Amino acid sequence: MNKTFFSECRYILLLWLTQALSNLGSAMTNFALVVWSYSQYGSALTTAMLTVCAYAPYVVLSIFAGALSDRWNKKRTMLVCDALAALCTLCVLGLLVTGNLRIWHLYLNNALNGLMNTVQQPASEVAVTLLTPRAHYQRMGGLQALARSLVSLLTPALATALYTLVGLKAVIFFDLGTFTLAAVCLLFFIPIPEQTEGKGEPEPLLAAAREGLRYLREHRGVLDLILFLAVINLTASMFEAALPALLIPKGGEEALGLCQTFTGLASLTGGLLAVALPKPKSRVRVICNSLLFSMSTENFILALGKSLPVWCIGAVLGWLFIPLMNAGMDSLFRETIPPEIQGRVYSARNTLQFFTIPVGYLLGGWLVDRVFVPFMTAQAPNSLWVSLFGAGKGGGAALFFLVIGVFGSLSCLPARWDRHIWALEE
DSSP states (O other), X not given: OXXXXXXXXXXXXXHHHHHHHXXXXXXXXXXXXXXXXXXXXXXXXXXXXXXHHHHHHXXXXXXXXXXXXXXXXXXXXXXXXXXXXXXXXXXXHHHHHTTOXXXXXXXXXXXXXXXXXXXXXXXXXXXXXXXSOGGGHHHHHHHHHHHHHHHHHHHHHHHHHHHHHTOHHHHHHHHHHHHHHHHHHHHHHOOOOOOOTTOSSOOOHHHHHHHHHHXXXXXXXXXXXXXXXXXXXXXXXXXXXXXXXXXXXXXXXXXXXXXXXXXXXXXXXXXXXXHHSOOOSOHHHHHHHHHHXXXXXXXXXXXXXXXXXXXXXXXXXXXXXXXXXXXXXXXXXXXXXXXXXHHHHHHHXXXXXXXXXXXXXXXXXXXXXXXXXXXXXXXXXXXXXXXXXXXXXXXXXXXXXXXXXXXXXXXXXXXXXXXXXXXXXX
């Protein structure tokens, strides 16, 4: 990165850094709440419901949130949404301190946080576009992938350390501190230019929301790529729902934290590659190959592995190339979609691409608890099933990982033959 890049991108770099810290705090709280939930209730489905509640409003209301985001002031929208989300976290802290925290409180908290994120996320996406010169889209996409990787790396280690040594309260205090830093920087030090194109009499909300869907219908390559990623999200969310049920019974909470730390290390390496490498000749090929490699390695290694080192190797292979995929996808969308309607289009994308996440969490938690664990529990100790996957809850989750490994690998193949997706290269 040269001086020109830092000079032209100083505001977006400050936004990137402070938002990454805030996202780290939020991710640590979410991780600690998952551990708290599983330790209290011991159910994959109960724990998965935390994510379902967070994504449900995001999926249902995103289509309208983008239309509002396109007409609202971006900075004000981001600040208000983040402040309300922080208030929800503060309420959780109060319930925890008074000894009244229950799982339904967390469901409600996650639903409200998801609602705030529904409006904040498209505003943030457009703000990044407005602050980033077009020549730096690829590099900025790499930096965003790097930030996500750092969050993935640091979250389990820091959250586990604070949760184990001090408790859930310390994790929440860290979250609130990073929010305060990000909010102060955004309020006083980051000027976000307002869009000038498309201004005038605001169109009705439903009409504006339909415009995002109409754009996707008219640009088949973008739509097909989004639907492909929706299938990938279904597999990934089933994976996340089942992961605590696999690792905690077999290796304890430390195994879950260490495995996710290696996930973060792999993502960090991939993020550094995404920043350092030049623009690829084919972003679509990078997207397809990265996802195929991920789906056809980690799931099978987790299913058949017997020890923590093997699971960590699976985590590295599964996440090493995901930042490259994210950077390519981010650049394709920013270059293809006009900035003045990005909020609407991104929101339509969120509805289509992410509706499979709550479905996957529900399905994954239900299948592990009600199908695969009972099946493995019924097997004789010397059976082939037990020798391959182990017994009890961990064995049931391991068998489930084999199934989603096959499903995820096969779901990557149709996108490689989709001419509409390949046309985005033009």
